[in-house]
Amino acid sequence: MKKNIVFIIVMAILALLTSCDNYVQDVDPLIDRVEDDRLNSPDQLDFLIKGVKHRFSTMYDNLVFLAGGLSDELYYDANAPGSSFPTLREIDLAEDIRRDNNSVDGVFTPLGELRFFADNLVTRATSIGTGEDLEGALFTGYFFGGLARFFYATYFGLYQEQGGGVIDGGPFIPSSDMYDLAIEKFTEALNHTDYEGFANWPDITSKEMAERLTHSMIARCYLYKGDAASALTHAEMGMQEGDDPFMSLYSAITNNVWYYQANERHQYLVDDRFADYITADPNEANRVKIYKVESGSLSWWQQAFYLTLDAPINCMTWQENELMLAELKLTSDNAAALAHVNKVRASHGLDPLTTLDEAALIAERDKELMTTGARLPDQRRFDIWHLPAGTWKYLPITQSEINGNPNLDVGPE
Amino acid sequence: MVKKLLLVLCIVFTVSSLFAVDLKGIVRDGKTQEALSGVNIYIAATGIGTTSDEDGYFHLTFDADKDFEITFEYVGYKTLRKTFSPTEDLSKLVIDLEEDIFQTDAIVATGLASRTSKSVAEVAVARVQASELTQMNTYQSVNQLVTGKIAGVQMKPSSGNVGSGFRFYMRSGGGLNGDEQPVIYVDGIRVDNAQLGGDYVGGQGVSALADLNPEDIEDIQVLKGSAGAATYGTNGSNGVVLITTKKGKITPGMGSSMAINYKMNLGYNEQWYKYSKDKFVSADDANANFKTGPIAKHSLSISGGNQSIKYFTSFDSHNEEGILPNNYMDRKSFRGNVEVYPHEQVTLRFGGNYVLNEITRPQNDNNIFGFLGNTLLFPQSYRFTDSLAIRRIENVLVSNRFIGYAELVYSPLKNLEALVRVGMDQSDLREDTTFPPGLGYALWPDGQRFIYNRNNKQFTLTGSLRYETDITDGLHSKSLLGTQIFDRKARTSTLQGQDFSTELISDIGAAEDVTAYGEGKIHQKDAGIFFEQTFAWQNQYYLIFGVRRDYASTVGTQAASIWYPKASLVVRMDKYDWFPRTLNLFKLRAAYGESGQLPGLTDGIPLLWTAATGGYGAGAVLSSIGNAKLEPERVKELEFGFDAEFLNRYAFEFTYYRQSASNSIIGLEEPPSTGLTASNRPFNIGAIEGWGIETMLQATPVKSQDFQLDLSLIYNYQTNEVTDLGGAQPIFDGFDVNVIKEGLPKHEFYTYAVLGATFDDSGVYTGPDVATERSSFGNPIPTNTGSFSTNFRFLKNFNFYFMVDWASNLKVFDNTGVFATRFGNNPEFNRLATQLGIAGGGPGYVAYFVEPVEGVEELTPGTPEYKAAAEKFATLDWRYDANYIYDADYLKIREISLSYTFNDLLKNVSAFRYIRNLTIGFSARNVFTFTDYPGADPEVNFAGSRSLIRGQDFLTLQNPRTYNFFVQLGL
Known part of the structure; x- marks a missing residue:
């Protein structure tokens, strides 16, 4: 009797031991998340393409917002209604931006994700090797991979005067080398523009637009790098009058940060010179969109581009391409340069200029490319920095990167 | 053949010697x-009994x-077991029971399903007799029953x-993994202890334990570490x-x-710390928001029973209101x-x-809509949100919850007991937040609505088999075999919309824009099998060993499983003949x-x-970054100690413990350039060791019919050190102040010191002058804690209770002060x-927010006054957390109460003879705090209970x- 009981107990234990394993494995699958390897299929490529673009949009609005604050385009005023982020003030003053400034984290971290999503899409699409969205996926991966590297090179730096970024936990890559990497990516993207699906995209709607846009991007990289000859070659193949702008897109769910921070609240305001432009020529209001904010006896100017949650932001327009051409031909063929500028002006109903010098070109860029993050690199390139030496001309590579990346070691605040 | 014959004879002999026993007697206090x-009164062997x-x-x-x-068993007295022979005279028994002041015979849990007595x-x-506490005093929430009453x-x-969340810290904090929070069982059912609240109102979640009524609790026991909790x-x-909640008792009489x-219970909450104008320019505005919060509590219970039920x-x-507007709890249980x-x-x-x-909940913490955020940061209050607008924000959580259990205990054979217990904790929560339109809220001036739903169901099943037998005369064996299964399903959904055309219709469907929507679903299971064996020799030596095998769901990888052993030894020294009689209990234990x-549900999946x-x-x-190579963490604990009782009036308990965790799982932030930042990646980063001592001294020096004095003194010491991070970089919290670093205790404040002022x-x-290397600034978890309490019953019916608890060697980071200084709200700064001539101009970190103070003269550089001012100014520089x-050492007079029992008076009045007990009392809680900490309260944490951040005060x-x-x- 005893032996039987012992036997039963032992069998019960064994049964329990094995069935416990099966029991705990039997859980409902996740509904809101999916494992990486289940996305390795041609019909998931469109989902991945949209993810890259989504990440682009969520970092781009913040990026150009901070770039505006760092430059002389936007400024912080503690008296303005709703201004409260000391991190934004710190960026505006630029004299001592802490590396743990969490507004900078708010751009640097998603930029890393954008770069990863883009590179990851290339790798994945290459290994899948088939499907109707294959070319679209490869184009997206290369294009946005190039764009991410462009952003590192243009907007971030290790020290106040040293621009550049980091890829995948590696060493610091100075701007010049980073632009080369961006160009490499954009160049490869040009090999993948033969894609019918462009017609269904909300942002890049045809093969031709894809090609011209990519050339404009390459031109911009060369221009900011300082290689005028290469820049000119690509700008000539870039966007043309009539091309739709390439923009980052938003919705009520994933909204444009400018709507909240530079409209509902006034964390940054637009420099007064923009009002002066309109005073000098009222037609400038067609492209310099601003409105007045008043509080008691104080008043400021605020941007009027992004007044709804879903307002898109320009990233490259045919007008910008024209201005690049103008800049590149300024000394060698001033008349042609002037024509480029006037083409841009005409598109906004503005009277043409009669002469064009560097100062006028800079002013044109200031007005045309307002709120798209161009002012910061322009101030550096044209040596018109508005603050004393020793201030930050780039957004600092963040403390999170330094803490986790042994190749970067910088001292305390 | 002979054997058989003997057997038959034995049986015949036994049968023919059956006696009819008629047991009568009286039981008295010895x-x-x-x-x-x-x-x-019962016979354990047959279960026959009476009262x-x-x-x-x-x-x-x-x-x-x-x-x-x-067996003669009675609460408050030592259990007496007496052997009788059926042939003796049993009609006039006089049984005297000995008092059990320190409840050494009360049944305590020392592991899952194992029951033994403290002796x-x-x-x-660690046991709190909650039903006694609630008799003499009144408690609003469960944590008040635990604070200062349990060592360690x-x-x-x-x-x-x-209704705020709770944060536990046991001994030296266990392993590094997780959030240091224990698992909570109510009547053997695992209950949800999540920090709830889908909408952001700052760091204060609402605890699921807020649903538990302290008056229903019989006792609370805590197994503080692996030595006790291994079978869990x-x-x-x-x-x-x-x-454990109250069960029926047979209460004779009438x-x-x-x-x-x-x-x-009627009472009120009030603000005890007033913000001072010496620290905050806007102090009056901050204080003006506080109010008294009334408390009204009614409890009715009916209990009883007889032999069968x-x-x-x-x-x-x-009903309770807090000290800020828009904070109340209305609970029916x-x-x-x-x-x-x-x-x-x-x-x-x-x-x-x-x-x-x-x-x-009121808006607070790191929140532009909060009361404190709008009155403590800037010298001009309500810059972010107008004061009336703050009050109009509504955040309501409504939960209904059912915790139920059923348990069957079956003893088919004399020494065999089978137990099956099944239970469920099911809760439904709905949270609504409303920002009415037209009140100028930044971000959503046209109003916002937010709805969050959470449904959580968790099911616990425990089955165990217990077998006791005497192997030989004097050697007793107890074997326990069991299984435990846990299954949890949770579903959540959220909806957020903004921009309403009119405040008359606030249904979320009237929002112009939907700005967030989503749902979530979690399903997880745990299962385990455990075995425990006890050998007891002569009721003096006990050897216990056991093991548990555990499983948990993981999605996408093999189910993680692990073995956990335990072993212990107890010696009752007081049973030796040579042992002095004055020590009526002396138990050594190891x-x-x-x-x-x-690993967590999805921790093993590299990319989700x-x-x-x-x-x-x-x-x-x-969505998350995981680690396919993740292994389970293991926490080992060794504890030694003794329990002593002296003259049946004094008790002393001492424990030394050592905890060591290896393969602790902790999330590491990948550098942003990798793009793998959706979550921290879990790693088995190494080891942490902790040790400490717990002591408790209890005394009842005076005990008579009219007077009784009980004293209790607890002292705990704990310390820990992260011994190995496996080569990883130190891990900082999001605010770069608390760190996990080799050679330091966890959560240590580790930042750059300010050494003085520099001059040109x-x-x-x-x-x-700032140090170039970080250094340690102390720890938010105190090294020394303790409490002292006294219960004095005098003139037979008055009861006075007083408790004080303290903590020393702890630090708090005053982030409120940092921001107030930064925004110009610090008068001294x-x-x-x-x-120094830098207000209103000069470097940005000062000039931007700090205006020159009227009537204050500028000092001349180079003079001793200037230098002193500069040195002081350097120590207030808000850019340096140090x-x-x-x-933040503190001593809190935690509880004082005085009550009077009318029972004696009532006995003499025939009209009141049905009243069994009438007690009236007054009590006060958090009466006074003595502390070095200049902020509001050294006991709050702005990031709530669940993060790496510890000991940071930010507008809490x-x-x-x-x-x-x-x-x-x-009655």
């Missing part, structure tokens, strides 16, 4: 000779063929709002809290076995516990608790156990993607800046001072 009624009546008499009849042992428990027993356990609210498996590595209890039912209504004995071999228990809880944390919607439709973005050649202050880390709300008046009536 000291006073007072009769004791309601004493449980003594109101005069202490008992009568039991049965048949017996040999000697039998009778032989192998681990330090800290249970703190994470904010001062009503992975859930036990941060400790296990076992809450001819009825039913007891009705009604308790009414015992029951306890209660209804409780609790219903409970019924039943115990049935349908057969002498079977006990059936079942019960249920249904709670309806409505809590509203215990070892292992437990730990299994989710869908994010925006301007392009729904696209794939990363003309003597002008040029900024602080402003004055010094004016004296300047705002303060000593202080714990209130509370006054109560209560009346307790028993």
Whole structure:
């Protein structure tokens, strides 16, 4: 009797031991998340393409917002209604931006994700090797991979005067080398523009637009790098009058940060010179969109581009391409340069200029490319920095990167 | 053949020697000779039993063929076991019971399903007799029953709002993995202890424990570490809290076995720390928001029983308001516990608790809509949100919750007991937030609505088999085999919309824009098998060993599983003949156990993607980063100690413990350039060691009919050190102040020190001299904690209770101070800046927000006054966190109460003879705090209970001072 009981107990234990394993494995699958390897299929490529673009949009609005604050385009005023982020003030003053400034984290971290999503899409699409969205996926991966590297090179730096970024936990890559990497990516993207699906995209709607846009991007990289000859070659193949702008897109769910921070609240305001432009020529209001904010006896100017949650932001327009051409031909063929500028002006109903010098070109860029993050690199390139030496001309590579990346070691605040 | 014959003879002989036993007698208190009624009298071997009546008499009849042992059991007295022979005269027994002041015979849990008494428990027993506490005092929430009453356990609210979350810290904090929070069982059912709240109101979540009514609790036991909690498996590595609710008792007298209890409690909460104008320019505005919060609590319980059934039912209504507007809790709780004995071999228990809880929360912490954020940061208040607009923000959580269990105990054979317990904790929560339109809220001036729903169901099943036998004379064996299964399903959904055309219609469907929507679903299971074996020699030496095998769900990888062993030894020194009689108990104990944390549900999956919607439709973005090579963490604990009782009036308990965790799982931030930042990646980064001591001294120097003095003193020491991070970089919290780093205790404040002021050649202050390397600034977890309490019963019916608790060697980072200084709200900083000539101009970190102070003269550089001002100014520089880390040692007069029992007076009045008990009392809580900390309260944490951030004060709300008046009536 005893032996039987012992036997039963032992069998019960064994049964329990094995069935416990099966029991705990039997859980409902996740509904809101999916494992990486289940996305390795041609019909998931469109989902991945949209993810890259989504990440682009969520970092781009913040990026150009901070770039505006760092430059002389936007400024912080503690008296303005709703201004409260000391991190934004710190960026505006630029004299001592802490590396743990969490507004900078708010751009640097998603930029890393954008770069990863883009590179990851290339790798994945290459290994899948088939499907109707294959070319679209490869184009997206290369294009946005190039764009991410462009952003590192243009907007971030290790020290106040040293621009550049980091890829995948590696060493610091100075701007010049980073632009080369961006160009490499954009160049490869040009090999993948033969894609019918462009017609269904909300942002890049045809093969031709894809090609011209990519050339404009390459031109911009060369221009900011300082290689005028290469820049000119690509700008000539870039966007043309009539091309739709390439923009980052938003919705009520994933909204444009400018709507909240530079409209509902006034964390940054637009420099007064923009009002002066309109005073000098009222037609400038067609492209310099601003409105007045008043509080008691104080008043400021605020941007009027992004007044709804879903307002898109320009990233490259045919007008910008024209201005690049103008800049590149300024000394060698001033008349042609002037024509480029006037083409841009005409598109906004503005009277043409009669002469064009560097100062006028800079002013044109200031007005045309307002709120798209161009002012910061322009101030550096044209040596018109508005603050004393020793201030930050780039957004600092963040403390999170330094803490986790042994190749970067910088001292305390 | 001979054997068979002998057997037959034995049986015949036995059968023919069957006696009819007629047992009669009286049970008394050994000291006073007072009769004791309601004493449980039974024969363990057969289960036959009875209870003594109101005069202490008992009568039991049965048949017996040999000697039998009778057990006399009564709460507050030591259990007596006496052997009788059926042939002796049993008609006039006089049984005297000895008092059990220190409850050494009370049944305690020392592991899952194992039950023993404190007199032989192998681990330090941490037990609070809650039903006694609630008799003499009144408590608003469960943590108040634990604070200062158990050695080695800290249970703190994470904010001062009503219904706030709790944060536990046991011993030296266990392993590194997880959030240091123990698992909570109520009546053997694992309950949800999540920090709730889908909408952001700052760091204060609402605890699921806020649903538990303190009046329903019989006792709370805590297994503090792996040595005790090993049989709970992975859930036990941060400790296990076992809450038992009241069950029916046979309460004799008045001819009825039913007891009705009604308790009414009225009181109020008030602000005790007033912000001062010396620290904040805007102090008056901050103080103006505070109010007193009334408390009204009514509890009614009906309990009773007889030989076949015992029951306890209660209804409780609790209404409490906090010290800031828009914070209240309205809780209704219903409970019924039943115990049935349908057969002498079977006990059936079942019960249920249904709670309806409505809590509203004020906006606070890191929040532009908060009361404190709008009155403590800037010298001009309400810059972000207007004061009326803040008050109009509504945040309401309504939860209804049911916790129910059923338990069957079956003893088919004399020494075999089978137990099956099944239970469920099911809760439904709905949270609504409303920002009415037209009040100018930044971000959503046209109003916003937010709805969050959470449904959580968790199911616990425990089955165990217990077998006891005497292997030889004097060697007793107890074997326990069991299994435990846990299954949890949770579903959540959120919806957020903004921009309403009119404030008259606030239905979320009227919002112009939907700005967030989503749902979530979690399903997880744990299962374990455990075995425990006890050998007891002569009731003096005990050897216990056991093991548990644990499993948990993981999605996508093999189910993680692990073995956890335990072993312990107990020696009752007082049983030696040579041992001095004055020490009526001296127990040496040593215990070892292992437990730990299994990887979380999705931790083993390298990359998880989710869908994010925006301007392009729904696209794939990363949701979490995992680690396929993840292994379970293991926490080992060794504890030694002794329990002593002296002259039956003094008790002393001492425990030394050592915890060591290896393969601790902790999330590491990948550098942003990798793009793998959707979550921290879990790693087994290494090891942490902790050790400490716990001591408790209890004394009852005076005990008579009219006077009794009970004293209790607890002292704990704990320390820990991260010994190995496996080569990883130190891990900082999001604010770069608390760190996990080799060679330091966890959560240590580790930042750059400010060494003094620097000056240029003309003597002008040029900024602080800052260290180039980080250094340690102390720890937010105190090294020394303790409490002292006294209960003094005088003039027979008055009861005075006083408790003080303290903590020393801890620090708090005053982030409120940092921001206030930064925004120009620090009068001293402003004055010094004016004296140094840098207010209103000069470097940005000062000039931007600090205006020159009227009437303050600028000092001349180079002069001693200037230098002194500069040195002081350097220590207030808000850019360096080290300047705002303060000593936060504290001593709190935690509880004072005075009550009077009318029972004697009532006995003399015939009209009141049905009243069994009438007590009236007053109490106060958080009466006074002595502390070095200059901020509001050294006990709050702005990031709530669940993060790497510890000991940071950022606009959190202080714990209130509370006054109560209560009346307790028993029929």
